[in-house]
Amino acid sequence: xxxxxxxxxxxxxxxxxxxxxxxxxxxxxxxxxxxxxxxxxxxxxxxxxxxxxxxxxxxxxxxxxxxxxxxxxxxxxxxxxxxxxxxxxxxxxxxxxxxxxxxxxxxxxxxxxxxxxxxxxxxxxxxxxxxxxxxxxxxxxxxxxxxxxxxxxxxxxxxxxxxxxxxxxxxxxxxxxxxxxxxxxxxxxxxxxxxxxxxxxxxxxxxxxxxxxxxxxxxxxxxxxxxxxxxxxxxxxxxxxxxxxxxxxxxxxxxxxxxxxxxxxxxxxxxxxxxxxxxxxxxxxxxxxxxxxxxxxxxxxxxxxxxxxxxxxxxxxxxxxxxxxxxxxxxxxxxxxxxxxxxxxxxxxxxxxxxxxxxxxxxxxxxxxxxxxxxxxxxxxxxxxxxxxxxxxxxxxxxxxxxxxxxxxxxxxxxxxxxxxxxxxxxxxxxxxxxxxxxxxxxxxxxxxxxxxxxxxxxxxxxxxxxxxxxxxxxxxxxxxxxxxxxxxxxxxxxxxxxxxxxxxxxxxxxxxxxxxxxxxxxxxxxxxxxxxxxxxxxxxxxxxxxxxxxxxxxxxxxxxxxxxxxxxxxxx
Amino acid sequence: xxxxxxxxxxxxxxxxxxxxxxxxxxxxxxxxxxxxxxxxxxxxxxxxxxxxxxxxxxxxxxxxxxxxxxxxxxxxxxxx
Numbered sequence: 075x076x077x078x079x080x081x082x083x084x085x086x087x088x089x090x091x092x093x094x095x096x097x098x099x100x101x102x103x104x105x106x107x108x109x110x111x112x113x114x115x116x117x118x119x120x121x122x123x124x125x126x127x128x129x130x131x132x133x134x135x136x137x138x139x140x141x142x143x144x145x146x147x148x149x150x151x152x153x154x155x156x157x158x159x160x161x162x163x164x165x166x167x168x169x170x171x172x173x174x175x176x177x178x179x180x181x182x183x184x185x186x187x188x189x190x191x192x193x194x195x196x197x198x199x200x201x202x203x204x205x206x207x208x209x210x211x212x213x214x215x216x217x218x219x220x221x222x223x224x225x226x227x228x229x230x231x232x233x234x235x236x237x238x239x240x241x242x243x244x245x246x247x248x249x250x251x252x253x254x255x256x257x258x259x260x261x262x263x264x265x266x267x268x269x270x271x272x273x274x275x276x277x278x279x280x281x282x283x284x285x286x287x288x289x290x291x292x293x294x295x296x297x298x299x300x301x302x303x304x305x306x307x308x309x310x311x312x313x314x315x316x317x318x319x320x321x322x323x324x325x326x327x328x329x330x331x332x333x334x335x336x337x338x339x340x341x342x343x344x345x346x347x348x349x350x351x352x353x354x355x356x357x358x359x360x361x362x363x364x365x366x367x368x369x370x371x372x373x374x375x376x377x378x379x380x381x382x383x384x385x386x387x388x389x390x391x392x393x394x395x396x397x398x399x400x401x402x403x404x405x406x407x408x409x410x411x412x413x414x415x416x417x418x419x420x421x422x423x424x425x426x427x428x429x430x431x432x433x434x435x436x437x438x439x440x441x442x443x444x445x446x447x448x449x450x451x452x453x454x455x456x457x458x459x460x461x462x463x464x465x466x467x468x469x470x471x472x473x474x475x476x477x478x479x480x481x482x483x484x485x486x487x488x489x490x491x492x493x494x495x496x497x498x499x500x501x502x503x504x505x506x507x508x509x510x511x512x513x514x515x516x517x518x519x520x521x522x523x524x525x526x527x528x529x530x531x532x533x534x535x536x537x538x539x540x541x542x543x544x545x546x547x548x549x550x551x552x553x554x555x556x557x558x559x560x561x562x563x564x565x566x567x568x569x570x571x572x573x574x575x576x577x578x579x580x581x582x583x584x585x586x587x588x589x590x591x592x593x594x595x596x597x598x599x600x601x602x603x604x605x606x607x608x609x610x611x612x613x614x615x616x617x618x619x620x621x622x623x624x625x626x627x628x629x630x631x632x633x634x635x636x637x638x639x640x641x642x643x644x645x646x647x
Numbered sequence: 648x649x650x651x652x653x654x655x656x657x658x659x660x661x662x663x664x665x666x667x668x669x670x671x672x673x674x675x676x677x678x679x680x681x682x683x684x685x686x687x688x689x690x691x692x693x694x695x696x697x698x699x700x701x702x703x704x705x706x707x708x709x710x711x712x713x714x715x716x717x718x719x720x721x722x723x724x725x726x727x
Binding site: 133134136138167168170171174175201250254276390394397398406407495496498499500501 | 684
């Protein structure tokens with residue numbers, strides 16, 4: 075055997091088991107549909123290399139969503155591969171429902187083993203399963219595991235070679251009878267009392283009590299994000315840059331003679347004889363300070379809070395609460411997940427639109443996110459820079475974007491053909507987040523930011539310098555003047571920020587500072603920078619997800635609404 | 648036989664699913680999350696203004712749109 079597919083219902087812990095098997099870290103969350111693409115890794119066992127594929131969760135082999143289509147496709151791909159086997163991961167506390175997929179899989183005549191995950195949770199949920207009997211009924215090897223602690227995983231890996239094709243046969247229309255029959259023989263449920271988590275769970279989806287609970291949770295999350303972010307900046311990043319890095323740069327500056335081409339590229343222009351980290355625009359000053367000193371602290375704090383909320387299981391419940399409202403925008407409640415992920419970075423947000431079933435919904439969700447949801451990098455810069463014009467300006471920026479999000483959703487929903495389907499989703503149990511797992515997830519996401527964003531920021535700063543030196547920005551500035559000056563009321567120099575915004579929006583916000591904008595110009599340019607076009611990384615993902623035709627449509631909508639909204643803001647402010 | 652649509656079930660009431668009205672595809676989709684005929688369910692909540700309905704089935708909770716809940720017929724279990 076050299077290839078195994080991990081298949082199971084959504085949210086049964088496949089991704090955690092995958093990490094355990096391969097050492098490859100993948101993001102796991104407490105809601106269905108975390109794995110929207112597939113991930114490959116290598117399991118080394120007894121001197122052999124086995125390819126392990128983490129398949130997106132699916133309830134059935136009759137696919138109803140994009141993630142499920144991917145799963146079925148992958149299963150078809152290994153049909154004739156004799157060296158491949160399926161590992162069906164089952165949530166042991168939900169045996170009956172999980173068996174539906176299991177029986178469908180058994181019918182495919184592929185060697186298979188079953189893993190009963192969350193085995194440790196069976197006890198307090200009052201479920202008792204006779205594993206031996208279940209093994210007889212299904213006629214494939216079964217192992218019990220607890221993905222989080224790793225219990226049982228080794229045992230299962232040692233026995234992978236026992237995977238076999240089941241001899242169980244039944245008529246497809248009798249599948250539920252067959253399941254009922256198996257359940258009767260192998261599972262016993264005992265009565266138990268409601269746990270505290272379940273009571274909280276019920277309250278948080280109560281039609282009336284749920285709303286204040288949602289507001290409190292969001293307010294706490296926001297406060298914690300700001301508190302952690304600002305603390306890291308004030309107590310760690312600023313002292314580091316001011317006390318340690320500035321003296322080094324000043325020496326280098328003197329060495330390079332205080333000005334000239336190389337000096338300007340590396341260190342940038344000195345402001346009043348010293349380094350201004352946002353304005354200098356050198357690779358080693360602004361190029362490092364923007365991503366590390368201003369954005370990274372908020373990335374850390376945002377992902378810490380988001381990961382906590384995700385792992386608790388709250389997000390699908392929030393989706394249910396706001397479902398009715400979201401339908402007015404042409405998407406259902408679960409679209410809140412791509413939106414919130416988009417607040418961290420639009421790239422994972424765009425990928426997460428796959429949890430939505432139809433093309434129409436995915437188009438609306440992706441467009442709304444790309445246009446009205448600034449990423450954390452940009453938010454951090456807006457906080458840091460627009461904030462100096464007063465809290466009111468920050469409020470106007472985000473208030474405007476929120477209104478755009480709603481109005482554009484209403485418009486798209488009215489004019490796009492087709493209906494958006496209703497919500498239909500399993501609600502995961504509340505769990506207290508597993509803290510080591512949580513830290514690992516935050517670390518992975520932060521690492522991803524550092525690897526992806528920092529090089530881009532540095533390239534961005536380099537490009538700015540080259541474009542200025544070569545006069546390209548000044549040239550395009552003249553061309554775009556009618557819109558930038560006439561419609562938005564911004565100076566020509568703002569064109570530079572718009573060009574760089576395509577590479578990195580955080581750097582672009584920083585580039586507004588030397589322009590000496592008025593308060594209303596700062597607000598207009600922050601809104602315009604968010605809306606006009608996605609950054610290059612998001613653009614690439616959207617192009618792949620939507621296809622070229624829809625992406626062009628989406629981009630057209632973005633530019634048109636930017637001109638309208640930017641123009642209106644310029645008139646009324 | 649006292650069949651009612653799932654939406655008419657009150658919070659906390661238990662029922663058995665009797666039938667789906669929405670074709671084979673609809674029944675398959677509901678069944679894949681455990682909402683199949685003969686399954687015992689309990690209503691947890693429903694959102695205002697014809698929003699989604701949440702029910703308990705087996706050990707899991709499922710939320711479904713109002714329109715879907717209208718097309719599932721159930722029979723109340725009165726005792727207990």
